[in-house]
Amino acid sequence: MFISNASLIMQKYFNTKIWISVLALLIALPIFVVAFSWLLPEHELWAHFSENLLHNLIHSTVILLLGVGVGVTLLGTILAYLVVMVEFPGRKWLEWALFLPFAIPAYVLAFVYLGVFDYSGYAQVWMRETLGFSGFDIRSGSWAIILTFILVFYPYVYMMARASFKRQKINMIEASKLLGASPLKTFFQISFPLARPAVAAGLLVTLMEVLADFGVVGLFNYDTFTTAIYSAWGDYRSIEVAAQLASLLVLVAFFLIYFEKKARGQAKYYSTNVCNVKPYQASGIIAWLITLFVFGVFMLSFAMPMLQLLIWGWESIAQELSAKYFDLFLSTAILTFSAVAITIVIAIILALPRCKQDSFWLKNVIQLATLGYALPGSVMAVGLLYGINQISVINIYFGGTSLNHLIFGSIALLLLAYVSRFIAIAYNSIEASAQQIKPVLTQSARLLGASQTRLISSIYLPILTPGILAGGLLVAVDVMKELPATYLLRPFGWDTLAIQVYELSAEGLFERAAIPALIMVLFGSVLMLIFQVLDKKSSSNNIPLVNETECRHCR
Amino acid sequence: MLTIRNLSIKYNKKTILQGFNLELAHGEIFALLGDSGSGKSSALRFIAGLDEVHSGSIVLNGKSLSNNGQHQVSAENRDVGMVFQDYALFPHMSVEKNIAFGIHHLSKNKKNARIKELLLLVDLSGVEKKYPHQLSGGEQQRVALARALAPNPKLLLLDEPFSNLDQKHRENLANQVKDILKKTSTTAILVTHDEAEANKFSDRYGIIEQQQLKDKK
Numbered sequence: 001m002f003i004s005n006a007s008l009i010m011q012k013y014f015n016t017k018i019w020i021s022v023l024a025l026l027i028a029l030p031i032f033v034v035a036f037s038w039l040l041p042e043h044e045l046w047a048h049f050s051e052n053l054l055h056n057l058i059h060s061t062v063i064l065l066l067g068v069g070v071g072v073t074l075l076g077t078i079l080a081y082l083v084v085m086v087e088f089p090g091r092k093w094l095e096w097a098l099f100l101p102f103a104i105p106a107y108v109l110a111f112v113y114l115g116v117f118d119y120s121g122y123a124q125v126w127m128r129e130t131l132g133f134s135g136f137d138i139r140s141g142s143w144a145i146i147l148t149f150i151l152v153f154y155p156y157v158y159m160m161a162r163a164s165f166k167r168q169k170i171n172m173i174e175a176s177k178l179l180g181a182s183p184l185k186t187f188f189q190i191s192f193p194l195a196r197p198a199v200a201a202g203l204l205v206t207l208m209e210v211l212a213d214f215g216v217v218g219l220f221n222y223d224t225f226t227t228a229i230y231s232a233w234g235d236y237r238s239i240e241v242a243a244q245l246a247s248l249l250v251l252v253a254f255f256l257i258y259f260e261k262k263a264r265g266q267a268k269y270y271s272t273n274v275c276n277v278k279p280y281q282a283s284g285i286i287a288w289l290i291t292l293f294v295f296g297v298f299m300l301s302f303a304m305p306m307l308q309l310l311i312w313g314w315e316s317i318a319q320e321l322s323a324k325y326f327d328l329f330l331s332t333a334i335l336t337f338s339a340v341a342i343t344i345v346i347a348i349i350l351a352l353p354r355c356k357q358d359s360f361w362l363k364n365v366i367q368l369a370t371l372g373y374a375l376p377g378s379v380m381a382v383g384l385l386y387g388i389n390q391i392s393v394i395n396i397y398f399g400g401t402s403l404n405h406l407i408f409g410s411i412a413l414l415l416l417a418y419v420s421r422f423i424a425i426a427y428n429s430i431e432a433s434a435q436q437i438k439p440v441l442t443q444s445a446r447l448l449g450a451s452q453t454r455l456i457s458s459i460y461l462p463i464l465t466p467g468i469l470a471g472g473l474l475v476a477v478d479v480m481k482e483l484p485a486t487y488l489l490r491p492f493g494w495d496t497l498a499i500q501v502y503e504l505s506a507e508g509l510f511e512r513a514a515i516p517a518l519i520m521v522l523f524g525s526v527l528m529l530i531f532q533v534l535d536k537k538s539s540s541n542n543i544p545l546v547n548e549t550e551c552r553h554c555r
Numbered sequence: 556m557l558t559i560r561n562l563s564i565k566y567n568k569k570t571i572l573q574g575f576n577l578e579l580a581h582g583e584i585f586a587l588l589g590d591s592g593s594g595k596s597s598a599l600r601f602i603a604g605l606d607e608v609h610s611g612s613i614v615l616n617g618k619s620l621s622n623n624g625q626h627q628v629s630a631e632n633r634d635v636g637m638v639f640q641d642y643a644l645f646p647h648m649s650v651e652k653n654i655a656f657g658i659h660h661l662s663k664n665k666k667n668a669r670i671k672e673l674l675l676l677v678d679l680s681g682v683e684k685k686y687p688h689q690l691s692g693g694e695q696q697r698v699a700l701a702r703a704l705a706p707n708p709k710l711l712l713l714d715e716p717f718s719n720l721d722q723k724h725r726e727n728l729a730n731q732v733k734d735i736l737k738k739t740s741t742t743a744i745l746v747t748h749d750e751a752e753a754n755k756f757s758d759r760y761g762i763i764e765q766q767q768l769k770d771k772k
Contacts, residue, residue: 171643177630178637179657
């Protein structure tokens, strides 16, 4: 009896293990495929790329990462320190307002800046006419794109540093004061060193986002690995070189993931109490200067771009808004809804089984499947294209037909790219909820006579629902604004709002691009608002909505 | 030496302490007793220069630090040391760096000599390179005391510093700290809710009852 029970359990465990492994490996497929591209390299074109372009690509990417890295670290940390440690006019609402740039996709902010500061934009026309200024090319050099990225991505460092500063014990700051330390000395010797791992984690997430970006670099005509991947595929029609370039990007991303995990591990909280007392009171002119600085960042990163979008939207609404927007909206909604549904189902399958906690293999395979969040959408797309291409080659070799028609547009392929890219977000949310289902809960329910159906409907689902909703909302926001994978893999006639924004703004039609951008920002904000409400509700019930140590989307 | 006049504390317009007057001679140890919420810790934080209150003035060694509830000298410049209830040691700094924090202006040799002297005083020689999390509660407490004493404060404030320790260690450490304060002739105010501890530790103690300070010893 005992043996038959044990073998039944073994069989069940084994099956679950296989299913989870197959699913996880399928999701991680694009990562494997790009790595395997080196087994069948296209020597001639790769030699051309590596001799003529690789040096410049590395140079421009390093400059970009360095500039943005320094910028977001300084801006994010200073803003977080000011709102947590110093009392100044308007601090309360500015503390929350500084999160708002998260609602604007990076490429939307980029096209607004281009529209305003380009040669024919308001700012330069005004400078030429009133100041006699000869003008400048916003696309030359790297300063403008670096500034744009800083304004888009500083909230990552701000978010992490703010949480860390809030959890520092007020007593330590006071002890430092009583030992005669000035506010600057306290910042450099106490507050910043304690927050350094959190700042580093925010910085590394930012660098991953910059590395993954396609829209901003595309609009600024700035060459990085993502644009080169697209060029290898789009211009040279070489999926092999695209995959080889993508694999280099994967390598850099892996380094960043490693350091990010390390930094998060060190970002210990020193107090469980959130500190709401401000150790420093700014007064007089200093207080107003601080307000001006923080308000200035908010204006530049959110309020002014939104205002500009609204003005452009108003000017072009009659011309731009037509029946085609119904199609754009519909295809965006179908893709988003399908991606969310599939991602959530897979995330539940990966997160729920308890057996994974004892299995080294399953833990690692799931970790591999959730690495996609750090990888650019272009890598996902190229991985899948290259994979299909190789399957085609094998199929033809064995007398079959080419599968390449799949390359030129298949919703299934695009959805798989979305799932690979965003599974981590859904997984972390659902995993956080699943951790609340303690074995003792199931055991008590069963002892009280609950059937399997009742166990699922009365215990599992109610506990998992907040995680499912939160994961779904966050995935929806990201799928809606996703650009590179959609750009490379979308089937004919399946343009999304994000594609419309990118294509119109790439042609300099900024006024027209404002309409789809505003629709996206509006829907993104509504989804984030619902998320915040859910988050607040869960916090009051003491149930984490997302796994804070793992998920960078808990904003 | 230390004169506190007419200290009044209000929370949300409710008076919790009023007419608090205290005079301490050089090297005297005073203990302040009271229930939770009686205002004893708030009074201590006002004396330290961390919080302002409804009214009250403080004069230390003839120098006015606060007047009418407002601070004239900031916490950084008052020459007042404090040992917190949870010690507030800097977790990323070693013991010697924690102690050196308030005496950074001294030359390296003088600084090292002072650290050595203080570690000897609190009977912790040999732990210089250790970090706070590697020490026991009592050891952390003594490091916090050494750190607060390092800049030779004119007044030392102790905010329930023994409350995190068990009874046996509590008594031992209270005796040791008292000896150290007497050896260094440091004027000190201890806040506690344990009358026996107040009696043993201090030269004089008072209790806050019905918003007033009443002398007990």
